[in-house]
Amino acid sequence: MRIATLLILLMLTPLLYAADYAVVVARSSQITRLEIDNIKDIFLRKRNFESGIKLVPVNLLGDDAMRRNFEQEILQMDRETISRYWVSNHFQGISPPATQASLLSIKLFVERVEGAIGYLPLEMIDSELKVLYEF
Amino acid sequence: MSFKIKTILLLIIVSLAPYIITMIILGNAYRSDLEARLVSEMEYQLDITISRLDQSLQTLENDLRFIASLDIMNDVFTSDLDQRIFNLLLQKKSDLQLIGDFHVIDNNATVIASSNIERVGSSSIGVRFITIPVYSTFDQSQIAELVVEYDRENLSRLFANDEYLKYSLLANQELAANQYQIEDSLRVQGNLERRPEYTVLLEQDREFAFSILDSLARSFYFTLLIGIVVIAGIAVLVANYIVGPILLLATTARSVTNTQDYSQRVEVKRADEIGQLAGAFNLMISGIQDMLSRLKEESENKIKLAQEKHRTEMLQNLSTKLSKYLSPQIYESIFSGEKDVTLGASRKKLTVFFSDIVNFTSTTDQMESEDLTLLLNQYLNEMTRIALQYGATVDKYIGDAIMIFFGDPGTQGVHKDAQLCVEMAIAMQKRVRELRDEWQAAGFTKPFNIRVGIHTGYCTVGNFGTENRMDYTIIGSAVNLASRIESSAEPETIFISEDTYLLVRDHFDCLPASTVMPKGLSQPIQLYRVQTEVDQSQSTILDEDGFHLRVQPREINPQSKQRIQQLLQKLADDLKESD
Known part of the structure; x- marks a missing residue:
């Protein structure tokens, strides 16, 4: 019971933080909703088109907590796994997503680049953006 | 010009001429070739430099292309909000020490990022030296241009200029305007491969370029000077070596000519031609010396011979003259060496003849001296000729008297000598008669008559007198007796002693005549008169x-x-x- 309770708690923990961030696209984007797996595939460059639009995932540069959170929540991979993944895909001509150094630049990038898809804190999301997934 | 000077000059010319000609040819060839070599070298250096510049430009372009290809360029979409491009460009500018700036210009021609922050947001930039398109990393669409404003100094600072070698990076129009750094220079130029509108000009100061040649020339002239001095020294030594012995020969020859001393020799101890010449000269002098010695000797001999000949001729003349005073027999005996001209005598049996002219004194007193001399000389000459014809020895003339003897130095025997003496006396009488006719025809009124006395006896014959003055004659009682007989004879007669008579009576008719008493004898001696032809035939x-x-x-x-x-x-x- 206690274990079940713990598991439940553990399962509920993300829900406790899920409302902080969101995967966003430009308001003008044709994309309206994506599942977490879809987002994962997009950021792992396994899925490049959505609704006939070439997708441009943009990642936050560096070792920011938000990026770690995104990788943990969405990609569900630690940094080392991700690094090995990109090394192995590099030789197949598949590069990691573009990066931006700041959340603001991610916001602008998503707004200005067609097909761009990024993640931002919820508080930065304004009317120019469209939330596809919150976490 | 002396041979020595000629030799020295010739040696110098011969020694230096090939050197000078070679140097001139090499110098000219080198000078004409040097420029080509220098230009070639400059072209090589220029190529290297141009290559470096092109490489530099290529590197720059590569860098730009690399920058353009970076993901970070995607920040163009966010107007380089995070200034990542700016930092990158600034870093690159710093790394390249670029004189100029990098700019990222978006598709709206607005500077989004720049190494010069002031230019961000600007829409105008300077000359775009290199423009590289920037594509997004995700859809390869051109999102911007990476432009570099580039100062020429970025390239020219790569030039390794110095005082004499200068590079210039000129635009073509500048090159056309002759913007040279060095007025008198060797020039090569080449265009950048990557930027053909730019020309790299390499200038090298001509004076400096050829300074090596001038240095070489100076070395050459210095070497030439040293060479002239050395070769001149060698030439002087060689000339002395060659000419010295010749001068010595000439000096010796002059000395020999002036002093006539042919004992002089040239001391040249060498085995070469000059040594041979000196040897030949010495040999010649030696030969002349020997010849002169021989000539002198021959001359002396000739003089001696001439003197000897003169003396001989003089002696001959003298002896010829002396012979007049001597009996030919005596003369020949003495001069043939049969008799020594020394004091000494021997006893021989001789037939002694005496004759004289009857009444000579009274006859001749009335005659002139010249006539007397003429007559007497003719008489004596004729008598002597007859005497010699019969082999008699004419001892002496005593005034008009003649003393003759037979038997020395030559003898045909006592009998024959006596016979010849009588025959001679007869011939003399005959000749006197003939002369008398001639003299009478010549106007002499009282001609000569002669009388003759002959005796045969022992006499002492030889040289009498002193070593300095001697006479060859006979002495003895027989001589005195013969004189006495002659004194006893009648004119135109021939009286002979009994001793003679006994020797000749078989050959001549003789009649007893008077007697004579010689001194110191007690008995008179019977004389005989030889019957001559006149006696026998004269009738009237x-x-x-x-x-x-x-x-x-x-x-x-x-x-x-x-x-x-x-x-x-x-x-x-x-x-x-x-x-």
Whole structure:
């Protein structure tokens, strides 16, 4: 019971933080909703088109907590796994997503680049953006 | 110009000429080739430099392309909000030490990012030296341009310029305007491969470029000077080596000529041609010396011979003259060496002859001296000739008297000597008679008559006197007796002693005549008169005033007899008629 309770708690923990961030696209984007797996595939460059639009995932540069959170929540991979993944895909001509150094630049990038898809804190999301997934 | 100077000059010219000619040819060739070499070297350096510049530009372009390809360029979409491009460009500018700036210009021609922050947001930039398109990393669409404003100094600072070698990076229009850094220079140029509108000009100061040649020339002239000095020194030594012995030869030859001292020699101890010349010269001098010595000797011999000949001739003349005073037999005996001209005598049996002219003094007193001399000389000459004809030795003339003997130095035996002496006396008498006729015909009124005495006896014959003055003669009682006999003889007669008579009586008719008492003898000596031809044939002699007649019947030849008869008959008739 206690274990079940713990598991439940553990399962509920993300829900406790899920409302902080969101995967966003430009308001003008044709994309309206994506599942977490879809987002994962997009950021792992396994899925490049959505609704006939070439997708441009943009990642936050560096070792920011938000990026770690995104990788943990969405990609569900630690940094080392991700690094090995990109090394192995590099030789197949598949590069990691573009990066931006700041959340603001991610916001602008998503707004200005067609097909761009990024993640931002919820508080930065304004009317120019469209939330596809919150976490 | 002396041979020595000529030799020195010739040696210098011959030694230096190839050197100078070679140097001039090499110098000219080098000078003409040097420029080409320098230009070639400059072109090589220029190529390297241009290559470096092109490489630099290529590197720059590569860098730009690399920058353009970076993901970070995606920040163009966010207007380089995070200034990542700016930092990158600034870093690159710093790394490249770029003189100029990098700019990222978006598709709206607005500077989004720049190494010069002031230019961000600007829409105008300077000359775009290089423009590289920037594509997004995700859809390869051109999102911007990466532009570099580039100062030429970025390239020119790569030039390794110095005072004499200068590079210039010129735009073509600048090159056309002759913007040279060095006025008088060697120039090469080349265009950048990547930027053909730019020309790299390399100039090298011509004076500096050829300074190596000038240095070489200076070295050459210095070497030439040293060479001239050395070769001149060697030439002087060689000339002395060659000419020295020749001068010595000339000096010696002049010395020999001036001093006539042919004992001089040239001391040249060498085995070469000059040594041979000196040897030949010495040999020649030696030969001349020997020849002169021989000539001198021959000359002396000739002089001696001439003197000897002169002396001989003089002696011959003298002896010829002396011979007049000597009997030919004595003369020949002495000069043939049979007799030594030394004091000494020997006893021999000789036939001694004496003759004199009867009444010579009274006859000659009335004659002129010249006539007397003429007559006497002719007489003595004729008598002597006869005496010599019979082999007699004429001892001496004593005034009008003649002393002759037979038996020394040559003898044919006592008998023959006595016989020859008597024959001679007869011949003399005959000749005197003939001379008398001639003298009478010549106007001498009282002609000579001679008388002769002959005796045969032992005499001492030889040289008498002193070592300085001697006479070859005979002495002894026989000589005195012969003189006495001659004194006893009658005119135109020949008286001989009994001793002679006994020797010749078989050959001559002799009649006893008077006697004579020689001194120191107690008995008189019987004399004999030799019967001459006159005695035997003279039948008539008539000597009157105005008429002289002498008849010698034996001598009248048959052809003359009739004419004589006719003459005498006519004379008789004339005389008779004159009465």
